[in-house]
Amino acid sequence: DADVTQTPRNRITKTGKRIMLECSQTKGHDRMYWYRQDPGLGLQLIYYSFDVKDINKGEISDGYSVSRQAQAKFSLSLESAIPNQTALYFCATSAGATDTQYFGPGTRLTVL
Amino acid sequence: TQLLEQSPQFLSIQEGENLTVYCNSSSVFSSLQWYRQEPGEGPVLLVTVVTGGEVKKLKRLTFQFGDARKDSSLHITAAQPGDTGLYLCAGGSNYKLTFGKGTLLTVNP
Numbered sequence: 001d002a003d004v005t006q007t008p009r010n011r012i013t014k015t016g017k018r019i020m021l022e023c024s025q026t027k028g029h030d031r032m033y034w035y036r037q038d039p040g041l042g043l044q045l046i047y048y049s050f051d052v053k054d055i056n057k058g059e060i061s062d063g064y065s066v067s068r069q070a071q072a073k074f075s076l077s078l079e080s081a082i083p084n085q086t087a088l089y090f091c092a093t094s095a096g097a098t099d100t101q102y103f104g105p106g107t108r109l110t111v112l
Numbered sequence: 113t114q115l116l117e118q119s120p121q122f123l124s125i126q127e128g129e130n131l132t133v134y135c136n137s138s139s140v141f142s143s144l145q146w147y148r149q150e151p152g153e154g155p156v157l158l159v160t161v162v163t164g165g166e167v168k169k170l171k172r173l174t175f176q177f178g179d180a181r182k183d184s185s186l187h188i189t190a191a192q193p194g195d196t197g198l199y200l201c202a203g204g205s206n207y208k209l210t211f212g213k214g215t216l217l218t219v220n221p
Contacts, residue, residue, distance in 0.1 A: 040213060042213040043211040077121070086129070090154050100157060101202075103154035
């Protein structure tokens, strides 16, 4: 079984709809991250959480919110989706005295 | 703001050739990660280097972290079609990663 899972894997929605992407991990890591990936732009950090009570904005947090429901679960919400939020979204985890992160399989989101 | 410049952006070679991908920054990082990503999938960790001048080998892949911890290189010997993919470097600092834009490698049979 995968250590980091994301649901759904694919989602098509319309402009203005509220969307939630979910991430779960069985690695026991305390740090979790949300990224978006656009062609030619690499991975950009949206939000990160170093533990359940610690949530921080990344470089592109506008239009997004997050919830850390438990150590193993970190959700990303788009309150009112817009077409330029069409992208691949990845969750990642990390722990210990290392910067290394481990990624989930991603969610492909299309906003029409 | 920390930036990582990755080059080349695209690389198309024949099976058996050697290649090197570069990752450069003006910033110092505490670590440097290399990932490989397949289309529609998440990045998969290849290696982490943490010491200036460190060299790590993974079969036909050789990774080097610059002495000043600002740059890194990935060298592939005798590339195979299975090496095809997007290679991403990521500099680590304070438990966050800064990513390069990636090198899309195609190895033709």
